[in-house]
Amino acid sequence: MNFHDTLLERTAPERQQLLCIPIIQSALAGNIGREDYLAFLQQAYHHVRHTVPLLMACGARLPTxxxxxxxxxxxxxxxxxxxxxxxxxxxxxCGGNRAAAAASTPALATELMVSYAYDTIQRGNPVGFFGMVLVLEGTSVALATRAADTLQQALGLPRNGFSYLLSHGDLDVEHVGFFKGLMDRLEDPDDQRAVVHAAQRFYTLYGDIFRTLRADGARLAEVA
Structure with a gap:
């Protein structure tokens, strides 16, 4: 079995726990409000703005x-x-306040996920950052386009209110293939363990963002 397949197998329980989070299931059924969607976007902003700095930090820490x-x-x-x-x-x-969202403070769950990403790179094996890539890109492919189509219809929002979800649902199909090729080139057992461990943690950390969207950062549910 190649490493990418092993990675998916080892993280299957955590992935399933994420997909079963009630608010995600509600979104896929079109049963959330505009405020829930805006809350999701605000937290997405707070972790997406760190993607490039995290990639740069990871690249700087990789060995020759x-x-x-x-x-x-x-x-x-x-x-x-x-x-x-x-x-x-x-x-x-979608009628939200762009400037206020950009100036806002991230929720606890979002801040913790971003902090763990930086910590993984700086304190641990920087290759572990690709565990976060697996979680975010894999979740986008599984949910983004489907959720965007359902929510647009249910909430009556304009199509240009879903550019982030739609682009990631489509873009990340290609990214997943690229990611698979990279993971299958990882041969060092320590690198492989680092990616598996980080992915398992990021499924929980990313899931906590959804678990707490309606609670201002207070965790609503324990992981099953």
């Missing part, structure tokens, strides 16, 4: 033996530049 992975990070950076602005544009298109 992973020069090929550093080059791949350059491609990721080019793709991810400016995506936080898409989120703010969606907020404005």
């Amino acid at each position: 033996r992973l020069e090929w992975l550093r080059e791949a990070i350059g491609e990721y950076i080019e793709e991810e530049m400016g995506h936080q602005e898409w989120v703010l544009d969606d907020i404005a298109a």
Whole structure:
């Protein structure tokens, strides 16, 4: 079995726990309000704006033996530049306050996930950051386009209020193939363990953002 398949197998329970979070299921059924969607976008802004700095930090910390992975990070950076602005544009298109969202403080769950990403790079094995890539891109492919289509119809919001979700649902199909190729080139057991461990943690941390959207950062449910 190649490493990418092993990674998916080892993280399947955490992935399923994320997908079963009530507010995610409600969104897929079109049963959330505009304020819930705006709350999601605001927290998305607070972690998406760190994507490029995190990629840069990861690339800087990689050892010489992973020069090929550093080059791949350059491609990721080019793709991810400016995506936080898409989120703010969606907020404005849906009637939210763009400036207020940009000036807001992230929820506890969002801040913790971002902090853990930086900590993984600086304190642990920087390759572990790709566990976060798996979680965010994999979740986007599984949910983004479907959720955007359902919510637009249910909430009566303009199509340009879903540019972040729609672009990531489509873009990340290609990214997942690129990601798979990178993971299958990881041969060092320590690198592989770092990615698995981080992915398991990021599924929980990212899930907590959804678990707490309606509670101003107070966790609503324990992981099953």
